[in-house]
Every structure is written in structure tokens, then in C-alpha cells.
Amino acid sequence: xxERVSKNFRFILVVCLCLVYQFSKAQLxxxxxxxxxxxPKSNSEDQxxxxxxxxxxxxxxxxxNYFIVGGEYNRIILNLEDNxxxxxxxxxxxxxxxxxxxxxxxxxxxxxxxxxxxxxxxxTLTSALSSDDYFMNGxxxxxxxxxxxxxxxxxxxxxxxxxxxxxxxxxxPLPFVSYYREINESWSFNAGIPKSNLKYIFNERNxxxxxxxxxxxxxxxQESVVIDGKSVDHISLSVAIGGLGYExxxxxxxxxxxxxxxxxxxxxxxxNKNRDEVFKLDDVNAFYLRTGIKFKI
Numbered sequence: 001x002x003e004r005v006s007k008n009f010r011f012i013l014v015v016c017l018c019l020v021y022q023f024s025k026a027q028l029x030x031x032x033x034x035x036x037x038x039x040p041k042s043n044s045e046d047q048x049x050x051x052x053x054x055x056x057x058x059x060x061x062x063x064x065n066y067f068i069v070g071g072e073y074n075r076i077i078l079n080l081e082d083n084x085x086x087x088x089x090x091x092x093x094x095x096x097x098x099x100x101x102x103x104x105x106x107x108x109x110x111x112x113x114x115x116x117x118x119x120x121x122x123x124t125l126t127s128a129l130s131s132d133d134y135f136m137n138g139x140x141x142x143x144x145x146x147x148x149x150x151x152x153x154x155x156x157x158x159x160x161x162x163x164x165x166x167x168x169x170x171x172x173p174l175p176f177v178s179y180y181r182e183i184n185e186s187w188s189f190n191a192g193i194p195k196s197n198l199k200y201i202f203n204e205r206n207x208x209x210x211x212x213x214x215x216x217x218x219x220x221x222q223e224s225v226v227i228d229g230k231s232v233d234h235i236s237l238s239v240a241i242g243g244l245g246y247e248x249x250x251x252x253x254x255x256x257x258x259x260x261x262x263x264x265x266x267x268x269x270x271x272n273k274n275r276d277e278v279f280k281l282d283d284v285n286a287f288y289l290r291t292g293i294k295f296k297i
Contacts, residue, residue: 031056035292037215039239039263042284045081048237048268050074056100058297064112068102076217076237080281090124090223091235097121098137110149114141122219132220132233139163139176147182156181159192197245205249211259212242225270227279232270235281240265241288258291 033054040047056070074096080088097120104114116139123133141161149155161176178192189198194214201207216238225232243261250256268282 030054031058031295031297033292033294035290035294037288037290039266039286039288041082041282042286045079046282047079049077049079051077052292054294064106066102066104068100068104070100072096072098072100074217076219078281086225086227086279090126090221090225093124094217094219094235095121095123095125096217096219104143110144110146112143112145114143115139116141122217124219124222126222130222133222135165137163137165139173141176147180154182207247207249209245209247210243211245211261212240215239215241221270227270230278231272232278233273234271234275235269236271236275237268238265239263239267239288243288253297254293254295256291256293259289261288262286263288 033052035050035052035054037050037052038047052072052074054070054072056068058066058068060066076094076096078088078091078094080091099119100116101118102114102116104112106112116137118137120135120137121129121133122135123129125133139161141159144158146152147155147157157178157180159176159178162173163176164173176193178190180188180190182188186201187199188201190196195211196213197209197211199207199209216236218234218236221233221235241259241261241263243259245257245259247255247257263285266283266285268280269277270279270281272278
């Protein structure tokens with residue numbers, strides 16, 4: 001019984017890491033983002049690559065109130081070159097497709113509420129879609145933005161939220177917190193999950209930051225893999241990362257960026273229908289790279 005509870009706890013932790021990563025995008029103002037991520041497996045030819053594209057379109061309903069419609073596509077490429085006791089061909093490509101629907105409105109000049117609804121397909125897409133390929137996410141967020149308040153010596157922004165994700169198996173929402181504060185004209189920090197950082201601004205075009213963050217996903221395998229008589233139906237990845245990031249601002253809205261560091265927790269796992277761990281693909285920490293370009297408001 002204790003082993004079963006321990007397994008369930010570890011799985012909930014993995015999914016929660018994935019969940020807070022996905023809902024972190026609620027605090028961002030990206031209209032377009034193109035991104036590339038790469039994690040090579042240590043002492044191996046295996047590697048993890050992710051290609052990501054985001055497109056959001058805000059529609060002003062009335063002054064300060066917006067309906068947001070958009071989408072996100074992630075293609076995860078697993079190059080599994082090591083010898084495994086099963087056929088890995090069905091794991092080569094994983095697709096995560098989100099429909100983003102949101103609404104945000106002002107409470108006053110400094111505060112607003114936001115709602116987000118995210119139907120998702122997370123699957124290998126090797127055959128026709130089934131109910132196991134669909135997931136439902138959502139959240140509500142309170143935002144207190146005092147970054148442009150000239151009466152404050154140290155402007156800040158606080159985001160509090162509740163998020164729900166069908167993959168957790170938990171019948172209740174989970175909290176979300178993000179706190180940003182300017183220390184002075186050059187220094188600022190953001191404390192929260194899934195990313196915390198300490199940023200130094202050289203000038204209006206260049207900034208450097210030290211960061212820690214979370215990344216990950218969970219998806220359904222349409223072609224089940226059998227390992228030691230056990231059927232595998234899901235795959236999950238969770239990583240905790242620390243490193244340095246650099247941003248170059250072409251304009252106020254167009255930004256190129258690169259984050260590089262090392263994982264201090266990595267867990268890539270194949271799971272059964274109940275999402276219990278069946279086979280660990282990788283748990284060895286490795287180099288991490290994420291780079292891209294975004295247009296934000």
C-alpha cells in the first residue's frame with residue numbers, strides 16, 4: 001500500500017510540474033512565439049527536441065476588456081538511439097495542440113480578472129483520435145499590475161490564480177502565484193512557479209538573467225507499447241532547470257531570446273493506463289537549451 005501511495009504521489013508531482021508550466025503562459029502577453037528546445041541525453045545518442053509555435057489574437061470588446069482566441073502547437077521529437085527492450089518507433093513524434101480561449105477585463109486602472117479555457121490534444125497522432133487523446137484545462141487569474149505606478153519606488157505585479165487540468169486526476173483546482181518587482185532601474189526579479197529569475201538590464205535592448213524553472217508534458221500513446229507484459233499508454237517528461245538567459249529587444253515588442261543551463265531534475269517515463277510508472281527512459285541530468293523569437297504586447 002505504501003509503495004502504491006508513493007507511486008501516486010510521484011505521478012501527481014510530475015503532472016503538477018507540467019500543469020504549472022502550461023499555465024505559466026497565462027501571465028505572458030505573447031502574440032506570436034516561435035521556439036526551439038533541446039536536451040541531449042548524457043552519455044548517449046538519445047536526445048529530446050521540441051518545436052513550439054504560439055499565435056494569439058486579442059479582440060477588444062470594449063475599452064480595457066479583451067477576448068483572446070489563439071492556439072499553440074508543440075512537436076516533441078524523441079530520438080531514441082540506444083538499445084531498448086521494445087520497439088521505440090511509435091515514440092518518435094509527440095504532438096501537443098492547444099486551443100486558447102480567454103477573456104480579461106478591468107476591475108480598475110491597476111487590477112483585472114482573466115479567465116482561460118484550453119481544450120488540448122496530446123498524442124502521438126499515429127491513428128484516428130480517441131477520447132484518450134483529449135484533455136481539458138482552464139483557469140481564473142487575478143492580476144494587480146503596479147509596474148507603471150509612479151507613486152511607487154519599487155513597482156510590482158502580482159498574479160494569483162486557480163487552475164484545473166484533467167491530466168492530474170485531482171477533482172479540485174490548484175493554485176498559481178507569480179510576483180514581479182523592480183529593485184531599481186537595472187535590477188528586477190520574478191518569484192513564482194514555474195519560473196523565477198533575477199534580471200539585469202544593460203540597456204533598452206539587452207538584458208541578462210539567472211533563472212530556475214520547470215518544463216514538461218504528458219501525452220497519450222495511440223499505439224500501446226508492451227514492456228515485460230505491461231501495456232504502456234502514456235509518456236511524461238518533467239524537468240527542473242537552472243541557468244542563464246539572454247534577451248535582445250529589436251523593438252519594445254519584438255524580442256529574441258536564449259536560455260541555457262543544466263537540469264537538476266529530469267524524469268522521462270512511460271506509464272500505463274492508470275499512469276503508473278512502467279519504464280524510465282531517462283533520469284540523468286543533462287545540458288538544456290531553449291531559444292526563439294516572440295512578438296509581445
